[in-house]
Amino acid sequence: MQLSNARVDGLVVDLAVRDGRIAAIAPSGRLDAVPAELTIDLGGRWLIPGLWDNHVHFGQWALHSHRLDVSSARSAAETAKRVADAVTDRSLFVAVGFRDALWPDVPTRELLDEASGAPIVVVSGDLHSAWLNSAALQLYGFESHPTGLLREDDSFDVVARVNTLSQSELDGWAAEAATSAAARGLVGIVDYEMADNAEAWMRRAHAGAGTDSLRVEFGIYEEHLDAAIDRGFHTGDRLSDLVTVGNLKVLTDGSLNTRTAYCYDEYPGLSRNANGLLTVAPDRLEELIRRAADAGIHSSVHAIGDHANTLALDAFERVGTAGRIEHAQLLATADIPRFARLGVVASVQPDHAMDDQDVAEHYWPGRTDRAFPLRSLLDAGASLVFGSDAPVSPLDPWSAIAAAVTRTRDGRQPWHPEQCISVEEAIRASVRTRIRVGEPADLVVLDRDPLAASSAELRGMPVAATILAGRFTHNVM
Secondary structure (H helix, E strand, C coil): CEEEEEEECCEEEEEEEECCEEEEEEECCCCCCCCHHHEEECCCCEEEECEEEEEECHHHHHHHCCCEECCCCCCHHHHHHHHHHHCCCCCCEEEEEECCCCCCCCCCHHHHHHHCCCCEEEEECCCCEEEECHHHHHHCCCCCCCCCEEEHHHHHHHHHHHCCCCHHHHHHHHHHHHHHHHCCCEEEEEECCCCCHHHHHHHHHHHCCCCCCCEEEEEEEHHHHHHHHHCCCCCCCECCCCEEEEEEEEECECCCCCCCCCCCCCCCCCCCCCCCCECCCHHHHHHHHHHHHHCCCCEEEEECCHHHHHHHHHHHHHHCCCEEEEECCECCHHHHHHHHHHCEEEEECCHHHHHHHHHHHHHCCCCHHHECCHHHHHHCCCCEEECCCECCCCCCHHHHHHHHHHCCCCCCCCCCHHHCCCHHHHHHCCECCCCCCCCECCEEEECCCHHHCCHHHHHCCCEEEEEECCEEEEECC
Protein backbone atom coordinates (compact mmCIF):
# COMPACT_ATOMS: atom_id res chain seq x y z
CA MET A 1 0.00 0.00 0.00
CA GLN A 2 1.14 3.55 -0.70
CA LEU A 3 -0.10 6.66 1.12
CA SER A 4 0.44 9.76 -0.96
CA ASN A 5 0.27 13.49 -0.24
CA ALA A 6 0.57 13.25 3.53
CA ARG A 7 1.71 16.19 5.65
CA VAL A 8 4.42 15.02 8.06
CA ASP A 9 6.50 17.50 10.07
CA GLY A 10 5.66 20.31 7.66
CA LEU A 11 6.54 18.32 4.52
CA VAL A 12 4.29 16.66 1.94
CA VAL A 13 5.45 13.07 1.51
CA ASP A 14 4.47 9.64 0.23
CA LEU A 15 4.83 6.49 2.36
CA ALA A 16 5.09 2.89 1.29
CA VAL A 17 3.66 0.33 3.74
CA ARG A 18 4.57 -3.35 3.55
CA ASP A 19 3.94 -6.16 6.01
CA GLY A 20 2.52 -3.77 8.56
CA ARG A 21 5.53 -1.44 8.62
CA ILE A 22 6.66 1.74 6.96
CA ALA A 23 8.93 0.58 4.13
CA ALA A 24 9.84 3.91 2.51
CA ILE A 25 9.24 7.66 2.83
CA ALA A 26 9.99 10.20 0.12
CA PRO A 27 8.90 13.66 -1.03
CA SER A 28 5.53 13.47 -2.79
CA GLY A 29 5.82 11.92 -6.24
CA ARG A 30 9.27 10.43 -5.65
CA LEU A 31 8.35 6.89 -4.63
CA ASP A 32 8.19 4.09 -7.17
CA ALA A 33 4.69 3.81 -8.57
CA VAL A 34 2.37 1.05 -7.34
CA PRO A 35 -0.94 -0.14 -8.84
CA ALA A 36 -3.65 2.49 -8.53
CA GLU A 37 -5.83 0.30 -6.32
CA LEU A 38 -3.01 0.21 -3.78
CA THR A 39 -2.50 3.97 -3.67
CA ILE A 40 -4.49 6.10 -1.24
CA ASP A 41 -4.30 9.85 -1.73
CA LEU A 42 -4.48 11.61 1.65
CA GLY A 43 -5.08 14.92 -0.08
CA GLY A 44 -2.63 16.88 2.01
CA ARG A 45 -4.11 15.74 5.31
CA TRP A 46 -1.93 15.65 8.42
CA LEU A 47 -0.35 12.34 9.42
CA ILE A 48 0.82 11.51 12.97
CA PRO A 49 1.77 8.27 14.74
CA GLY A 50 -1.04 6.15 16.15
CA LEU A 51 -2.28 7.23 19.58
CA TRP A 52 -2.31 5.19 22.78
CA ASP A 53 -4.42 5.42 25.91
CA ASN A 54 -2.05 4.26 28.63
CA HIS A 55 -4.63 3.75 31.37
CA VAL A 56 -8.15 2.42 30.85
CA HIS A 57 -10.63 0.11 32.57
CA PHE A 58 -11.93 -1.26 29.32
CA GLY A 59 -14.69 -3.53 30.53
CA GLN A 60 -16.17 -0.78 32.68
CA TRP A 61 -15.87 1.67 29.78
CA ALA A 62 -17.73 -0.77 27.53
CA LEU A 63 -20.47 -1.05 30.16
CA HIS A 64 -20.66 2.70 30.72
CA SER A 65 -22.67 3.53 27.59
CA HIS A 66 -25.32 1.00 28.60
CA ARG A 67 -26.00 2.57 32.01
CA LEU A 68 -27.60 5.72 33.36
CA ASP A 69 -24.99 8.50 33.54
CA VAL A 70 -25.59 10.81 36.53
CA SER A 71 -22.29 12.69 36.31
CA SER A 72 -24.00 16.05 35.78
CA ALA A 73 -26.14 15.74 38.94
CA ARG A 74 -25.33 18.43 41.49
CA SER A 75 -26.70 16.82 44.64
CA ALA A 76 -27.57 13.50 46.20
CA ALA A 77 -31.25 14.38 45.97
CA GLU A 78 -30.99 15.15 42.25
CA THR A 79 -29.14 11.89 41.65
CA ALA A 80 -31.78 9.88 43.51
CA LYS A 81 -34.53 11.62 41.49
CA ARG A 82 -32.84 10.72 38.20
CA VAL A 83 -32.52 7.12 39.32
CA ALA A 84 -36.17 7.01 40.41
CA ASP A 85 -37.24 8.29 36.99
CA ALA A 86 -35.17 5.64 35.20
CA VAL A 87 -35.96 2.49 37.21
CA THR A 88 -38.56 0.40 35.38
CA ASP A 89 -38.74 -2.91 37.24
CA ARG A 90 -37.53 -4.79 40.33
CA SER A 91 -34.26 -6.02 38.82
CA LEU A 92 -30.83 -4.65 39.72
CA PHE A 93 -30.39 -1.06 38.46
CA VAL A 94 -26.92 0.43 37.97
CA ALA A 95 -26.08 4.09 37.41
CA VAL A 96 -22.63 5.60 36.98
CA GLY A 97 -20.64 8.79 37.34
CA PHE A 98 -21.68 10.50 40.59
CA ARG A 99 -19.23 13.02 42.09
CA ASP A 100 -20.26 13.98 45.61
CA ALA A 101 -17.20 15.89 46.87
CA LEU A 102 -18.85 19.30 46.54
CA TRP A 103 -22.51 18.30 46.94
CA PRO A 104 -24.57 20.29 49.47
CA ASP A 105 -26.09 17.05 50.80
CA VAL A 106 -24.76 13.56 51.42
CA PRO A 107 -25.59 10.21 49.79
CA THR A 108 -27.64 7.98 52.09
CA ARG A 109 -29.25 4.60 51.70
CA GLU A 110 -32.58 6.18 52.63
CA LEU A 111 -32.49 8.53 49.60
CA LEU A 112 -32.07 5.61 47.24
CA ASP A 113 -34.67 3.58 49.15
CA GLU A 114 -37.15 6.33 48.29
CA ALA A 115 -36.16 6.06 44.64
CA SER A 116 -37.10 2.37 44.40
CA GLY A 117 -37.31 -0.86 46.33
CA ALA A 118 -35.32 -2.55 43.57
CA PRO A 119 -31.58 -3.06 44.24
CA ILE A 120 -29.74 0.11 43.18
CA VAL A 121 -26.00 0.63 42.81
CA VAL A 122 -24.62 4.02 41.77
CA VAL A 123 -20.91 3.86 40.91
CA SER A 124 -18.84 7.00 41.48
CA GLY A 125 -17.15 8.83 38.65
CA ASP A 126 -13.71 8.02 40.06
CA LEU A 127 -14.60 4.30 40.53
CA HIS A 128 -13.50 4.39 44.19
CA SER A 129 -16.93 4.41 45.83
CA ALA A 130 -20.40 2.99 45.27
CA TRP A 131 -23.72 4.17 46.70
CA LEU A 132 -26.28 1.45 47.44
CA ASN A 133 -29.84 1.33 48.71
CA SER A 134 -30.99 -1.14 51.33
CA ALA A 135 -32.01 -3.81 48.81
CA ALA A 136 -28.57 -3.71 47.16
CA LEU A 137 -26.76 -3.64 50.50
CA GLN A 138 -28.59 -6.82 51.51
CA LEU A 139 -27.95 -8.42 48.10
CA TYR A 140 -24.19 -7.90 48.39
CA GLY A 141 -23.77 -8.66 52.10
CA PHE A 142 -23.54 -5.14 53.54
CA GLU A 143 -27.01 -4.95 55.10
CA SER A 144 -25.68 -3.41 58.34
CA HIS A 145 -23.79 -0.60 56.60
CA PRO A 146 -24.99 2.71 58.13
CA THR A 147 -24.93 4.99 55.06
CA GLY A 148 -24.87 2.82 51.95
CA LEU A 149 -21.77 4.64 50.65
CA LEU A 150 -19.04 2.01 50.24
CA ARG A 151 -15.45 3.06 49.60
CA GLU A 152 -12.31 1.44 48.17
CA ASP A 153 -12.11 -2.36 48.61
CA ASP A 154 -15.78 -2.79 49.61
CA SER A 155 -16.79 -0.73 46.59
CA PHE A 156 -14.44 -2.63 44.27
CA ASP A 157 -15.99 -5.91 45.45
CA VAL A 158 -19.53 -4.76 44.71
CA VAL A 159 -18.66 -3.22 41.34
CA ALA A 160 -16.90 -6.41 40.24
CA ARG A 161 -20.04 -8.40 41.06
CA VAL A 162 -22.32 -5.85 39.40
CA ASN A 163 -20.20 -6.02 36.26
CA THR A 164 -20.56 -9.80 35.90
CA LEU A 165 -22.15 -10.35 32.50
CA SER A 166 -22.06 -13.18 30.03
CA GLN A 167 -18.76 -13.34 28.16
CA SER A 168 -20.47 -12.96 24.80
CA GLU A 169 -22.38 -9.86 25.86
CA LEU A 170 -19.37 -8.13 27.41
CA ASP A 171 -17.12 -9.07 24.48
CA GLY A 172 -19.67 -7.65 22.06
CA TRP A 173 -19.74 -4.36 23.94
CA ALA A 174 -15.93 -4.38 24.10
CA ALA A 175 -15.78 -4.75 20.32
CA GLU A 176 -18.10 -1.74 19.94
CA ALA A 177 -15.95 0.29 22.32
CA ALA A 178 -12.78 -0.68 20.42
CA THR A 179 -14.29 0.46 17.14
CA SER A 180 -15.26 3.79 18.70
CA ALA A 181 -11.75 4.17 20.13
CA ALA A 182 -10.21 3.64 16.69
CA ALA A 183 -12.45 6.40 15.35
CA ARG A 184 -10.64 8.83 17.67
CA GLY A 185 -7.19 7.77 16.45
CA LEU A 186 -6.38 5.13 19.04
CA VAL A 187 -4.27 2.17 18.01
CA GLY A 188 -3.55 0.80 21.49
CA ILE A 189 -4.63 0.73 25.13
CA VAL A 190 -3.21 -0.33 28.48
CA ASP A 191 -6.06 -2.13 30.21
CA TYR A 192 -6.14 -2.05 34.01
CA GLU A 193 -9.55 -3.67 34.39
CA MET A 194 -9.82 -5.37 37.78
CA ALA A 195 -10.13 -8.82 36.26
CA ASP A 196 -8.15 -11.71 34.81
CA ASN A 197 -7.17 -9.61 31.81
CA ALA A 198 -4.97 -12.30 30.25
CA GLU A 199 -7.93 -14.66 29.99
CA ALA A 200 -10.32 -11.96 28.75
CA TRP A 201 -8.10 -10.55 26.02
CA MET A 202 -6.85 -13.88 24.74
CA ARG A 203 -10.47 -15.02 24.49
CA ARG A 204 -11.32 -11.90 22.51
CA ALA A 205 -8.25 -12.27 20.32
CA HIS A 206 -9.15 -15.85 19.41
CA ALA A 207 -12.73 -14.79 18.68
CA GLY A 208 -11.65 -11.69 16.74
CA ALA A 209 -13.69 -9.60 19.18
CA GLY A 210 -12.39 -6.29 20.44
CA THR A 211 -8.74 -6.55 19.46
CA ASP A 212 -9.10 -6.21 15.69
CA SER A 213 -9.05 -2.43 16.20
CA LEU A 214 -6.55 -2.06 19.04
CA ARG A 215 -3.27 -3.27 20.41
CA VAL A 216 -3.80 -4.26 24.05
CA GLU A 217 -1.27 -4.31 26.87
CA PHE A 218 -2.98 -5.78 29.91
CA GLY A 219 -2.33 -5.20 33.60
CA ILE A 220 -1.99 -7.93 36.23
CA TYR A 221 -3.41 -7.50 39.75
CA GLU A 222 -1.99 -9.09 42.88
CA GLU A 223 -4.61 -11.85 42.95
CA HIS A 224 -3.47 -12.95 39.48
CA LEU A 225 0.28 -12.51 40.01
CA ASP A 226 0.96 -16.11 41.03
CA ALA A 227 -0.81 -17.40 37.94
CA ALA A 228 1.09 -14.96 35.70
CA ILE A 229 4.41 -16.08 37.16
CA ASP A 230 3.45 -19.75 36.84
CA ARG A 231 2.59 -19.16 33.17
CA GLY A 232 6.00 -17.58 32.61
CA PHE A 233 4.61 -14.17 31.70
CA HIS A 234 7.09 -11.32 31.38
CA THR A 235 6.26 -7.69 30.71
CA GLY A 236 6.45 -7.18 26.95
CA ASP A 237 5.70 -10.78 25.99
CA ARG A 238 3.38 -10.94 22.98
CA LEU A 239 0.58 -13.46 23.42
CA SER A 240 -0.83 -12.70 19.96
CA ASP A 241 -0.25 -10.19 17.19
CA LEU A 242 -2.04 -7.53 19.22
CA VAL A 243 -2.09 -8.70 22.86
CA THR A 244 0.94 -8.07 25.12
CA VAL A 245 1.68 -8.77 28.79
CA GLY A 246 1.84 -5.53 30.75
CA ASN A 247 2.70 -4.62 34.35
CA LEU A 248 1.65 -5.63 37.83
CA LYS A 249 -0.90 -3.06 39.01
CA VAL A 250 -0.94 -2.11 42.71
CA LEU A 251 -3.36 0.42 44.23
CA THR A 252 -1.78 2.15 47.22
CA ASP A 253 -4.33 4.88 47.96
CA GLY A 254 -7.76 6.09 46.93
CA SER A 255 -8.90 9.14 44.97
CA LEU A 256 -9.48 12.84 45.41
CA ASN A 257 -13.25 12.86 44.86
CA THR A 258 -13.69 10.07 47.40
CA ARG A 259 -11.28 11.92 49.73
CA THR A 260 -9.16 8.83 50.09
CA ALA A 261 -6.03 9.90 48.17
CA TYR A 262 -3.26 9.62 50.79
CA CYS A 263 -1.82 13.06 51.58
CA TYR A 264 0.60 14.70 53.99
CA ASP A 265 -2.03 17.32 54.88
CA GLU A 266 -5.47 16.59 56.23
CA TYR A 267 -8.63 17.05 54.19
CA PRO A 268 -10.64 20.01 55.51
CA GLY A 269 -13.70 18.91 57.45
CA LEU A 270 -12.83 15.21 57.71
CA SER A 271 -12.54 13.68 61.18
CA ARG A 272 -12.03 10.06 60.13
CA ASN A 273 -9.17 9.06 57.81
CA ALA A 274 -8.42 12.77 57.58
CA ASN A 275 -5.28 12.20 55.49
CA GLY A 276 -6.96 9.76 53.14
CA LEU A 277 -6.33 6.02 53.03
CA LEU A 278 -3.12 4.11 52.49
CA THR A 279 -4.37 0.78 51.17
CA VAL A 280 -1.02 -1.02 50.81
CA ALA A 281 1.65 -0.67 53.51
CA PRO A 282 5.14 0.40 52.33
CA ASP A 283 6.75 -2.94 53.23
CA ARG A 284 4.06 -4.83 51.34
CA LEU A 285 4.41 -2.56 48.31
CA GLU A 286 8.16 -3.13 48.22
CA GLU A 287 7.61 -6.89 48.53
CA LEU A 288 5.17 -6.93 45.59
CA ILE A 289 7.40 -4.81 43.32
CA ARG A 290 10.44 -6.96 44.14
CA ARG A 291 8.60 -10.23 43.61
CA ALA A 292 7.26 -9.09 40.27
CA ALA A 293 10.64 -7.71 39.18
CA ASP A 294 12.34 -11.00 40.04
CA ALA A 295 9.87 -12.72 37.69
CA GLY A 296 10.43 -10.24 34.85
CA ILE A 297 7.22 -8.28 35.43
CA HIS A 298 7.39 -4.50 35.81
CA SER A 299 5.12 -2.63 38.23
CA SER A 300 2.60 0.18 37.87
CA VAL A 301 1.65 1.75 41.18
CA HIS A 302 -1.55 3.75 41.63
CA ALA A 303 -0.70 6.82 43.72
CA ILE A 304 -2.75 10.03 43.73
CA GLY A 305 -1.96 11.84 46.99
CA ASP A 306 1.47 13.39 47.58
CA HIS A 307 2.31 11.06 50.49
CA ALA A 308 1.29 8.00 48.48
CA ASN A 309 3.56 9.14 45.64
CA THR A 310 6.51 9.56 48.01
CA LEU A 311 6.02 6.05 49.34
CA ALA A 312 5.73 4.61 45.83
CA LEU A 313 8.94 6.32 44.72
CA ASP A 314 10.63 5.12 47.91
CA ALA A 315 9.62 1.53 47.10
CA PHE A 316 10.97 1.72 43.54
CA GLU A 317 14.21 3.18 44.89
CA ARG A 318 14.66 0.48 47.53
CA VAL A 319 14.01 -2.31 45.02
CA GLY A 320 16.28 -0.64 42.49
CA THR A 321 13.94 -1.06 39.54
CA ALA A 322 12.14 1.32 37.21
CA GLY A 323 8.37 1.29 36.78
CA ARG A 324 5.33 3.51 36.47
CA ILE A 325 3.25 5.58 38.83
CA GLU A 326 -0.34 5.82 37.71
CA HIS A 327 -1.97 9.25 38.21
CA ALA A 328 0.69 11.18 40.17
CA GLN A 329 -1.92 13.88 40.71
CA LEU A 330 -0.43 15.65 43.73
CA LEU A 331 3.33 15.61 44.22
CA ALA A 332 5.67 16.91 46.88
CA THR A 333 8.05 19.37 45.25
CA ALA A 334 11.06 17.29 46.27
CA ASP A 335 9.60 14.22 44.54
CA ILE A 336 9.27 15.75 41.07
CA PRO A 337 12.94 15.23 40.08
CA ARG A 338 12.92 11.71 41.52
CA PHE A 339 10.83 10.39 38.61
CA ALA A 340 13.63 10.99 36.12
CA ARG A 341 16.38 9.97 38.52
CA LEU A 342 14.72 6.64 39.31
CA GLY A 343 13.46 5.98 35.78
CA VAL A 344 9.84 5.97 36.96
CA VAL A 345 7.34 6.93 34.25
CA ALA A 346 4.54 9.32 35.21
CA SER A 347 1.38 7.83 33.71
CA VAL A 348 -1.03 10.75 33.95
CA GLN A 349 -4.57 11.65 32.90
CA PRO A 350 -4.59 15.36 32.04
CA ASP A 351 -8.35 15.65 31.64
CA HIS A 352 -8.74 14.75 35.32
CA ALA A 353 -7.30 18.18 36.08
CA MET A 354 -10.32 19.71 34.40
CA ASP A 355 -12.71 17.42 36.28
CA ASP A 356 -11.00 17.92 39.63
CA GLN A 357 -9.90 21.55 39.73
CA ASP A 358 -12.74 22.77 41.97
CA VAL A 359 -12.50 19.74 44.24
CA ALA A 360 -8.72 20.18 44.44
CA GLU A 361 -9.01 23.85 45.38
CA HIS A 362 -11.39 22.88 48.18
CA TYR A 363 -9.65 19.77 49.56
CA TRP A 364 -6.03 20.52 48.62
CA PRO A 365 -5.99 24.25 49.46
CA GLY A 366 -2.70 26.03 48.89
CA ARG A 367 -1.20 23.00 47.14
CA THR A 368 -2.74 23.02 43.66
CA ASP A 369 0.39 24.56 42.14
CA ARG A 370 1.81 21.02 42.39
CA ALA A 371 -1.35 19.20 41.28
CA PHE A 372 -1.07 17.64 37.82
CA PRO A 373 2.38 19.26 37.44
CA LEU A 374 3.04 18.21 33.85
CA ARG A 375 5.37 21.06 32.92
CA SER A 376 7.39 20.57 36.08
CA LEU A 377 7.73 16.85 35.46
CA LEU A 378 8.88 17.35 31.87
CA ASP A 379 11.32 20.09 32.84
CA ALA A 380 12.78 17.74 35.45
CA GLY A 381 13.39 15.12 32.76
CA ALA A 382 10.54 12.76 33.60
CA SER A 383 8.88 10.57 30.99
CA LEU A 384 5.15 11.25 30.64
CA VAL A 385 2.55 8.93 29.14
CA PHE A 386 -1.08 9.98 28.78
CA GLY A 387 -4.31 8.12 29.40
CA SER A 388 -7.95 8.68 30.25
CA ASP A 389 -8.66 6.25 33.11
CA ALA A 390 -11.89 5.58 31.19
CA PRO A 391 -14.64 5.54 32.29
CA VAL A 392 -13.45 8.21 34.75
CA SER A 393 -12.82 10.38 31.67
CA PRO A 394 -13.91 9.56 28.12
CA LEU A 395 -11.77 7.21 26.05
CA ASP A 396 -10.63 10.01 23.77
CA PRO A 397 -6.93 10.91 23.49
CA TRP A 398 -7.73 14.38 22.18
CA SER A 399 -9.39 15.32 25.47
CA ALA A 400 -6.15 14.49 27.30
CA ILE A 401 -4.03 16.34 24.74
CA ALA A 402 -6.24 19.44 24.90
CA ALA A 403 -6.23 19.48 28.71
CA ALA A 404 -2.44 19.16 28.88
CA VAL A 405 -1.87 21.91 26.31
CA THR A 406 -4.42 24.47 27.50
CA ARG A 407 -5.45 23.52 31.10
CA THR A 408 -8.97 24.66 30.28
CA ARG A 409 -12.36 23.28 29.26
CA ASP A 410 -15.84 24.66 28.76
CA GLY A 411 -14.60 28.23 28.36
CA ARG A 412 -13.13 28.51 31.86
CA GLN A 413 -9.94 30.35 32.63
CA PRO A 414 -6.87 28.09 32.39
CA TRP A 415 -6.11 26.41 35.71
CA HIS A 416 -2.46 26.81 36.66
CA PRO A 417 -1.42 27.62 33.08
CA GLU A 418 2.23 27.52 34.15
CA GLN A 419 1.86 23.73 33.95
CA CYS A 420 0.78 23.75 30.28
CA ILE A 421 2.88 21.78 27.81
CA SER A 422 3.15 22.07 24.03
CA VAL A 423 1.08 20.15 21.48
CA GLU A 424 4.22 18.37 20.32
CA GLU A 425 4.98 17.27 23.89
CA ALA A 426 1.39 16.14 24.45
CA ILE A 427 1.35 14.06 21.27
CA ARG A 428 4.73 12.56 22.20
CA ALA A 429 3.17 11.44 25.51
CA SER A 430 0.35 9.79 23.56
CA VAL A 431 2.29 7.72 20.98
CA ARG A 432 4.72 4.81 20.97
CA THR A 433 6.03 4.94 17.42
CA ARG A 434 7.45 7.45 14.96
CA ILE A 435 6.88 8.03 11.27
CA ARG A 436 10.18 6.50 10.23
CA VAL A 437 11.23 3.68 7.93
CA GLY A 438 11.04 0.37 9.75
CA GLU A 439 8.51 1.55 12.33
CA PRO A 440 5.07 -0.10 12.63
CA ALA A 441 2.53 1.47 10.30
CA ASP A 442 0.35 2.65 13.20
CA LEU A 443 -0.87 5.99 11.88
CA VAL A 444 -3.60 8.60 12.24
CA VAL A 445 -4.84 10.82 9.42
CA LEU A 446 -6.22 14.19 10.59
CA ASP A 447 -8.39 16.77 8.85
CA ARG A 448 -6.89 19.62 10.89
CA ASP A 449 -3.36 20.67 11.81
CA PRO A 450 -3.02 19.84 15.53
CA LEU A 451 -0.17 22.33 15.95
CA ALA A 452 -2.47 25.19 14.95
CA ALA A 453 -5.61 24.06 16.78
CA SER A 454 -7.39 25.83 19.63
CA SER A 455 -8.46 24.02 22.80
CA ALA A 456 -11.94 23.32 21.40
CA GLU A 457 -10.46 22.24 18.06
CA LEU A 458 -8.08 19.83 19.78
CA ARG A 459 -10.92 18.26 21.75
CA GLY A 460 -12.99 17.85 18.61
CA MET A 461 -10.08 16.88 16.37
CA PRO A 462 -11.54 15.33 13.18
CA VAL A 463 -9.93 11.94 12.58
CA ALA A 464 -10.18 10.98 8.91
CA ALA A 465 -8.58 7.55 9.27
CA THR A 466 -6.74 5.27 11.67
CA ILE A 467 -4.28 2.66 10.46
CA LEU A 468 -3.09 -0.26 12.60
CA ALA A 469 -0.14 -2.27 11.28
CA GLY A 470 -0.95 -1.07 7.76
CA ARG A 471 -4.65 -1.91 8.05
CA PHE A 472 -7.47 0.65 8.22
CA THR A 473 -9.48 0.37 11.42
CA HIS A 474 -11.33 3.62 10.74
CA ASN A 475 -11.75 5.49 7.46
CA VAL A 476 -14.10 8.36 6.58
CA MET A 477 -11.96 9.90 3.84
